[in-house]
């Protein structure tokens with residue numbers, strides 16, 4: 559690589575020397591035209607660039623570097639990636655990006671969320687970090703947790719969006735209905751598994767007994 563850069567700068571020097579020879583011929587004719595303004599390059603062989611031009615840049619005028627392809631900046635100190643590094647990646651040298659964690663690919667264009675995104679979640683970059691964006695009914699770092707907007711009561715757990723898995727003795731969308739295996743009679747109400755609440759005039763496990771009034 560170093561050999562290549564050097565030989566390409568030699569080619570540049572050759573080209574500029576040729577251009578200068580041409581320009582010298584032109585400029586000798588009309589000496590009152592302003593120098594170094596309209597010409598594309600004014601290449602001063604005695605030019606001094608301090609600090610020196612880096613990355614095979616050529617010092618064309620005092621303190622002016624002509625950078626080789628892929629570099630820019632006053633002393634050609636900055637690598638310039640084309641295409642540009644995406645998602646906050648830094649250009650290390652032409653064509654080589656350093657990517658933030660969670661990002662890959664030649665230009666940091668590939669985003670990878672550790673462990674993946676489940677249930678249709680999408681891995682995107684937020685503030686330089688890969689992150690799962692979940693569909694509305696899922697949550698968690700990997701979108702692994704379902705959301706039950708109704709809530710799951712009485713020890714139930716949300717197993718899929720809107721779906722509660724209920725412990726034994728409970729039913730209903732939010733596990734809010736108790737189950738009495740033997741029905742509650744005479745207008746009694748099942749208030750917890752196998753427990754009836756009876757109307758005032760009845761008693762018994764199933765409210766089957768009419769209370770004796772006096």
Ligand SMILES: *[C@@H]1O[C@H](CO)[C@@H](O)[C@H](O)[C@H]1NC(C)=O
Pocket residue numbers: 602604605606620
């Ligand atoms: C460039 O800098 C050198 C040394 O600093 C100086 O001698 C020379 O005159 C300068 N050339 C121009 C064109 O200003």
